[in-house]
Amino acid sequence: MQLRVQVAVLVVVGVVLVVGAAVVHACFGQVFGRLLDGRLMLVPGSKTLESFKAPPVPILMQFYLFNVTNSQAVVGGAAPVLQQLGPYTYEEKPLKYNLTFDDAEGTVTYLQNKTFYYRPDLSPGVALTDQVTTVNAVMMSLGAKLASRNAAFRAVVQLWFTRFSQEPFVTRSVRELLFDGYEEPLLRQLADLTKDPEHATGRFGFYRKNNTNDGTYTVYTGVRGMDQYQHIARWRGDPQIHFWKGDAWGGDTCNMINGTAGTQFPRPLSRGTPLRLYVAELCRSIYAEYQRDVQHGALTLYRYVLPKRLLANTPDNKCYCSDPFTCRASMINVAPCRKGAPVVVSTPHFYQGDPEDLLQVQGLAPREQEHETFLDVEPNTGVVFRAAKRIQVNLVMSQYGDLPAFRGLPQVILPVLWVNESAEVPLQRTKALHRTLTLPFTLVRVGVGVMAALGLALLLVAALKLWLARRRHNNTTRTPQLHKEKEKTATQKLNDRNFS
Numbered sequence: 001m002q003l004r005v006q007v008a009v010l011v012v013v014g015v016v017l018v019v020g021a022a023v024v025h026a027c028f029g030q031v032f033g034r035l036l037d038g039r040l041m042l043v044p045g046s047k048t049l050e051s052f053k054a055p056p057v058p059i060l061m062q063f064y065l066f067n068v069t070n071s072q073a074v075v076g077g078a079a080p081v082l083q084q085l086g087p088y089t090y091e092e093k094p095l096k097y098n099l100t101f102d103d104a105e106g107t108v109t110y111l112q113n114k115t116f117y118y119r120p121d122l123s124p125g126v127a128l129t130d131q132v133t134t135v136n137a138v139m140m141s142l143g144a145k146l147a148s149r150n151a152a153f154r155a156v157v158q159l160w161f162t163r164f165s166q167e168p169f170v171t172r173s174v175r176e177l178l179f180d181g182y183e184e185p186l187l188r189q190l191a192d193l194t195k196d197p198e199h200a201t202g203r204f205g206f207y208r209k210n211n212t213n214d215g216t217y218t219v220y221t222g223v224r225g226m227d228q229y230q231h232i233a234r235w236r237g238d239p240q241i242h243f244w245k246g247d248a249w250g251g252d253t254c255n256m257i258n259g260t261a262g263t264q265f266p267r268p269l270s271r272g273t274p275l276r277l278y279v280a281e282l283c284r285s286i287y288a289e290y291q292r293d294v295q296h297g298a299l300t301l302y303r304y305v306l307p308k309r310l311l312a313n314t315p316d317n318k319c320y321c322s323d324p325f326t327c328r329a330s331m332i333n334v335a336p337c338r339k340g341a342p343v344v345v346s347t348p349h350f351y352q353g354d355p356e357d358l359l360q361v362q363g364l365a366p367r368e369q370e371h372e373t374f375l376d377v378e379p380n381t382g383v384v385f386r387a388a389k390r391i392q393v394n395l396v397m398s399q400y401g402d403l404p405a406f407r408g409l410p411q412v413i414l415p416v417l418w419v420n421e422s423a424e425v426p427l428q429r430t431k432a433l434h435r436t437l438t439l440p441f442t443l444v445r446v447g448v449g450v451m452a453a454l455g456l457a458l459l460l461v462a463a464l465k466l467w468l469a470r471r472r473h474n475n476t477t478r479t480p481q482l483h484k485e486k487e488k489t490a491t492q493k494l495n496d497r498n499f500s
Contacts, residue, residue, distance in 0.1 A: 003469050010462035017455025021448045032440060036267070036381065040229065042108055042221035044101065053096045053110075055263070055423075061116060062087035062420040063178060063207075064348075066363070068133045071169040077410050082363030085130060088174055089122035092421070106224030107233050111213045116179060128175035135395050135414050137341075138184050138204055139166045143400030144335070144342040154401045160189060161405040168397070168409060177417075181205030196339075206393065206417065214280050217261065229266040229382070232257050232278050243283050243336040245319045254319035258285040262375070262389070267382035275304050275375065281391055282345055283337035284320065286310055294376055296385050297430035301376040308352045326396060326413060329353045333396075342396035347371060348418040349392070360412045371418075378433070385425040392418035 042049050064086035074080050096110040118128065139161065146157050160166070164186040176182040181203035191199035198208075215236035222229040233239065235257055244254040259265075259276030269275075274287040288304035295301070311317070313329045326333040330353030331346040350357045351366035358364050376386035397414045399406045 003465065007462045007465055010458045010465070014455040014458035014462065017451045017458065019455075021451035021455065024448050024451070028440075033268075037222065037226045040226070040267070040381065041223055042219075042230075043223065052264075053099070055094060057423050057425050059092040059094065059421065059423045060119070060122065061090040061092050062122075062422070063090070063174075063417055064088075064420075065132050065174060065177065065417045066134065066415045068135070068169060068414075071133050074410065075168055075408060077408050079359075079410065080361045080412065080414055082361055082415060084363065085132060085174070086126060087123060087420070088126055088128065088178070089119045090116040091119050092116055101221070103223065105233070106221055107218050108221050109216055109218040109234075111216055113211050113213050114209065115211045116207075126174075128173060128178075130174045131171055132174060132177060133169055133171045134177065134416055135397060136166060136168055136170045137206070137395055137416070138186055139168065139405065140395050140397060140400070141341040142186075142190065143403060143406055144396065144398075145340045147401035147403075149401075154403055157401075158403050158405060160186060161403070164189070166405060168406070176205065178205060178207045179210050181208050219260070226266055230260045230264045231266070232259065232261065235278065235280075241283065241337075245321075247319045248315045254284065256285060259287070262387070263384050265377060265382040265384075267380060269302055269377060269379040269382060271302060275377070279389075281334075282332055283334050284332070288373075288375055291374075296376060296425070297427040298434040299378055299385065299430045301385055302379050304375045304377060306373050311347065311352070313354075323396075325398075325411065328357055328413075330357070331394070331413065342398075344394040344396060344413050346392045346394055346413075346415075347373075348390050348420075349415075357413070360410075361415065364415070381433070383425075383433075384423075385430065386423070388420055388422040390418065390420050 039046070040048055042052055064084050065088070067083040067085055068074065068080050069083050070078060070081045093115045094112055095115070096112045098109075098111050100109045101107075102109070120127075142157065142160075146153060149157075166186060172182050181201075182205065183202060184204045185202060187199045187204060188202040190196070191202075216234075217232060218234040218237075219230050219232050220228045235241070240252070240255045240257055242255060247253045257278050259278055262277040262279070265275055271290040274289045276285060276287045278285045286306065287310065289307050291303045291305045293300055294303045308329075309316075311330050311332060313327055318327075320332050321327040322333050322336055326344050330350050331344050333342075333344050335342055347353065347366075348371035349364040349366040351368070351371040353366070358366070371390055372388075373390050374388055375384050377384050393416050394413045395416055396411075397409055398411045399409055
């Protein structure tokens, strides 16, 4: 093969290898991203859909109840003294069902039931039979709803309180206060007026939600694009809620349903972009901001936390303010979405709240490590690998309607319980995901390196061949001249010898 052909082949193959390596290096991330998007889509028969319907990761609900140790003194106007009891740990089993896909819209509509199982092995030193003295939620709710009615009606309410022996505080077992509920004859009396099925049962419990749902959710599946993947399109058939007032700028942003349900977010994540999610317990959308990188096994996760300004008493949050007394930092009065019940949801122990709120009661000690809500999210997939949602339930105690039953009570936001709902993906699964995310890129990096090195080597060989060929050519043209020089020198020497 002629030299020119050899060099041409080497140069072409070398350039192809180098350019190919550069193209693979530049495009593989996009190709891998499309493949990953395809695996994440919620489509019938996919593994992602099965995990979506029944998450394989254990979810724990830790309940901490506040026992009022001086209830009789509080009836006389003293500040409540609280004793925290717990944790009473339950395992939560969510199940999505009645899935209906809309391919044209790219959504799936479903219901989700949650079932709770008590875990005594994760509840050291406590039992469901523990007795807790807490505020009479039925009495306070009825007082709040009817305080503004006329005097005659308030007199009827007072008669009900007397007839059914209602007191501002009740002492019940943890089992009764949470899921089982306890007999409350006053509720049956109310059912004739409210027509509420829950009142008709004659039982009350703070978390009587075992195997129940909070309405239909419609979320985007990703088949029409991943930018809104698993964002909530509608809740209970409506693209927005109707609990709150207009915002300070004349809009209705406080009634918008933004983001996902909190277990998955559109990929890839950016540290500078907040995560948005809708929380049914708060009856509103919230957001979390990047705080720092954290490790979970071999994975590097982004930790997101709720910023202090989210629940701050600022103009941005005035639309959530339904009662001046409860418009405080770290709190939101959810009465508009709780049928008027005086329920205030807050951070545990009023974490990130105002110092004066802690002075209303005794026994609270807010700490970031125990009371902060966080999400640890894998940035390439948008999957939450570790999370803790921490919410406190409070009731507003007040002298409602100046009724004798409430006379002497202090006006206070009284903590009842707080919940730590947490989940963590086992380390074995993080290893598998780490391999899935890193092995292809590692192989590509090695392959690209080999291709580029081989291409450069071939180009170097071609250059070396050209150099050697040119050197041989130069040597060939110089040889006759050297011979002539040598012959002339010898003749000259002979002549010089003869004429000497």
